[in-house]
Amino acid sequence: MSHDPSGLDMDLSSGIAAFESKQFSRATGLLSPLAEQGNVEAQYRMAIMAQNGLGMLPNPLLAYSYMKSAATAGLGLAQHGLAFMYMQGECTDKNPAKAIEWFKKAAEQGLVGSLTTLALMYEEGHGVEKDQEEANRLYRLAGFDER
CATH class of the missing domain: 1.25.40 (Serine Threonine Protein Phosphatase 5, Tetratricopeptide repeat)
Known part of the structure; x- marks a missing residue:
């Protein structure tokens, strides 16, 4: 440069x-x-x-x-933003599996919004096998009490 x-x-x-x-x-x-x-x-x-x-x-x-x-x-906010694009099918094709992948990366960086969205996706079985235990674990990580 x-x-x-x-x-x-x-x-x-x-x-x-x-x-x-x-x-x-x-x-x-x-x-x-x-x-x-x-x-x-x-x-x-x-x-x-x-x-x-x-x-x-x-x-x-x-x-x-x-x-x-x-x-x-590696920008967490962008990983969250990209995951949302995949989840909503906005600016790209809808791809729940890719949404999960990018929400996970953002969640690893501690983004509460990503942890929460991910938890919801596990709870509803959206783009991923329904898994209430994993949903609960993610909610706890995001700072929520037991649901």
Whole structure:
């Protein structure tokens, strides 16, 4: 990378700040080049914006591709986001088994939302064999008391 790293950090933090304050077209302008260079934080936020048409037209293909890149690189939030895409059939084909796989990865990073969704999927036998014990174990990990 021949770029000035402090400049990139600056763009990233400005882009994230713009995203957080819902200035989506500004966020897109700042984060898009960083996402293309493989920055996972930028990719995750670009995926959200592309998925929901924030600061750009909805772009399911771009949303899926950035979400998958960031998830594969190990970003927990992106793993959760990708799992949801598979679960809902949003931006990609519905695939409950892949949803389970990615929720597990996010859950391993301690994401409570992923643990809870996973528990529910085991409880309902959605994309996985129904397993109440596993559901209970996951609920406990997520901080819920015995159900």
